[in-house]
Amino acid sequence: xxxxxxxxxxxxxxxxxxxxxxxxxxxxxxxxxxxxxxxxxxxxxxxxxxxxxxxxxxxxxxxxxxxxxxxxxxxxxxxxxxxxxxxxxxxxxxxxxxxxxxxxxxxxxxxxxxxxxxxxxxxxxxxxxxxxxxxxxxxxxxxxxxxxxxxxxxxxxxxxxxxxxxxxxxxxxxxxxxxxxxxxxxxxxxxxxxxxxxxxxxxxxxxxxxxxxxxxxxxxxxxxxxxxxxxxxxxxxxxxxxxxxxxxxxxxxxxxxxxxxxxxxxxxxxxxxxxxxxxxxxxxxxxxxxxxxxxxxxxxxxxxxxxxxxxxxxxxxxxxxxxxxxxxxxxxxxxxxxxxxxxxxxxxxxxxxxxxxxxxxxxxxxxxxxxxxxxxxxxxxxxxxxxxxxxxxxxxxxxxxxxxxxxxxxxxxxxxxxxxxxxxxxxxxxxxxxxxxxxxxxxxxxxxxxxxxxxxxxxxxxxxxxxxxxxxxxxxxxxxxxxxxxxxxxxxxxxxxxxxxxxxxxxxxx
Numbered sequence: 001x002x003x004x005x006x007x008x009x010x011x012x013x014x015x016x017x018x019x020x021x022x023x024x025x026x027x028x029x030x031x032x033x034x035x036x037x038x039x040x041x042x043x044x045x046x047x048x049x050x051x052x053x054x055x056x057x058x059x060x061x062x063x064x065x066x067x068x069x070x071x072x073x074x075x076x077x078x079x080x081x082x083x084x085x086x087x088x089x090x091x092x093x094x095x096x097x098x099x100x101x102x103x104x105x106x107x108x109x110x111x112x113x114x115x116x117x118x119x120x121x122x123x124x125x126x127x128x129x130x131x132x133x134x135x136x137x138x139x140x141x142x143x144x145x146x147x148x149x150x151x152x153x154x155x156x157x158x159x160x161x162x163x164x165x166x167x168x169x170x171x172x173x174x175x176x177x178x179x180x181x182x183x184x185x186x187x188x189x190x191x192x193x194x195x196x197x198x199x200x201x202x203x204x205x206x207x208x209x210x211x212x213x214x215x216x217x218x219x220x221x222x223x224x225x226x227x228x229x230x231x232x233x234x235x236x237x238x239x240x241x242x243x244x245x246x247x248x249x250x251x252x253x254x255x256x257x258x259x260x261x262x263x264x265x266x267x268x269x270x271x272x273x274x275x276x277x278x279x280x281x282x283x284x285x286x287x288x289x290x291x292x293x294x295x296x297x298x299x300x301x302x303x304x305x306x307x308x309x310x311x312x313x314x315x316x317x318x319x320x321x322x323x324x325x326x327x328x329x330x331x332x333x334x335x336x337x338x339x340x341x342x343x344x345x346x347x348x349x350x351x352x353x354x355x356x357x358x359x360x361x362x363x364x365x366x367x368x369x370x371x372x373x374x375x376x377x378x379x380x381x382x383x384x385x386x387x388x389x390x391x392x393x394x395x396x397x398x399x400x401x402x403x404x405x406x407x408x409x410x411x412x413x414x415x416x417x418x419x420x421x422x423x424x425x426x427x428x429x430x431x432x433x434x435x436x437x438x439x440x441x442x443x444x445x446x447x448x449x450x451x452x453x454x455x456x457x458x459x460x461x462x463x464x465x466x467x468x469x470x471x472x473x474x475x476x477x478x479x480x481x482x483x484x485x486x487x488x489x490x491x492x493x494x495x496x497x498x499x500x501x502x503x504x505x506x507x508x509x510x
Contacts, residue, residue, distance in 0.1 A: 014089045019045050048130035050082040067120035075126050076154040076166035077109050083128040106173040114166045122159035148172035193308045195417045196278035200224045201232030202250040223281040227312045243404030245453050252443040256459045270350040273298045276359045287320035297324040336374045352384035361391045361419045376434040380464035392456040396422035402453040426460050435462035
């Protein structure tokens with residue numbers, strides 16, 4: 001049983017490190033720049049209580065010199081949210097406190113109704129005070145790992161006169177359930193779509209300026225900027241401001257993969273598997289490289305991401321006709337071989353390029369190893385290749401922190417796309433996963449750049465030794481320990497006749 005003195009001490013520490021008005025004002029103004037513009041501030045916080053102020057100034061008033069109604073609503077939103085947050089001792093709030101997705105609570109405004117009683121013609125004071133019984137209910141449900149739908153009231157006063165009452169409903173969810181097994185919440189799904197739009201935005205924003213695009217003859221992409229939308233363009237602009245090399249790195253990897261894919265298509269690649277396709281428009285840009293009726297593209301990703309992809313592609317009625325198939329998969333819970341061999345028309349007797357772009361950094365070491373070993377068996381069976389990319393371990397672990405990278409990592413963390421894995425020597429790691437003829441090049445070398453930051457990002461092309469005629473895929477102890485495939489049966493790979501290929505057909509193009 002925790003004593004009252006211990007509770008008091010915990011609250012005092014929580015107040016100091018997470019909930020004091022000065023800190024919250026700074027964090028919220030950073031997260032929501034319009035609050036800085038309005039000079040909005042947190043005045044006081046106690047357990048279950050929050051007081052904020054919306055000053056009467058030029059930027060927050062209408063033609064009559066009174067507060068704009070929408071700004072009163074916005075003030076209500078943050079005032080009520082802080083009151084709820086004060087009940088969660090030590091718990092970071094997503095979008096406010098810098099935190100890992102696995103640690104933070106998700107707090108979202110579900111609905112609100114504001115009754116305006118009088119003109120607001122003075123500094124507007126908002127007060128939310130959650131009563132003791134409701135406080136106990138909120139904490140109890142949260143501690144049990146249950147979702148909360150919280151109704152509360154925020155009152156507004158100006159010049160000692162009550163000017164508005166807001167009835168608010170919030171959605172609160174603990175971190176343990178925010179990424180629950182087999183589910184995707186609205187916010188988690190939003191984060192994944194956000195990441196895909198960001199990459200499309202970076203491709204559209206920087207492609208014409210990237211040295212690699214010019215030198216390697218990469219086809220300009222007429223689709224990326226449009227598929228990114230306003231959201232992707234905004235994110236690209238925002239993140240490029242803090243990390244200027246980001247766009248160049250993304251487009252260097254685009255150029256390198258384009259080069260590998262074009263070479264592969266000329267030399268007999270008949271199937272291309274995108275492991276995490278996102279909003280990649282590469283298969284449409286490549287339509288002129290080789291007769292597309294000879295090549296099949298398999299687009300693998302999470303169901304919500306494929307739904308977003310389908311929505312985005314409907315905006316392009318002029319797209320070239322490409323033989324492609326979307327395949328829903330969660331790489332952490334479903335087996336790649338099973339999804340390809342039983343959920344599509346994928347053929348083991350056709351030379352295949354597997355693309356794992358922008359994925360390795362989001363999986364941990366064991367998850368990466370499980371996935372790469374399964375891809376390696378398919379690469380060997382199809383006499384194909386793997387293209388993938390790696391961030392250096394020294395950057396991910398913070399041993400080397402290039403300018404702007406910390407801010408970029410924090411922004412990605414807020415999106416729910418935290419960098420957790422890197423390799424300083426990706427060639428060695430892929431060889432450990434069963435690949436051969438592994439060649440890697442850093443973005444710096446590829447661009448002939450002397451910016452050392454570019455050498456913390458590598459592109460890798462690898463093949464795998466040809467297996468026996470019948471390759472049984474074992475569920476050995478490594479797979480048994482990997483949650484990703486714990487319930488997946490072994491899939492036998494039946495090889496058709498191949499003629500031996502020129503070794504140069506199976507190596508990277510350096």
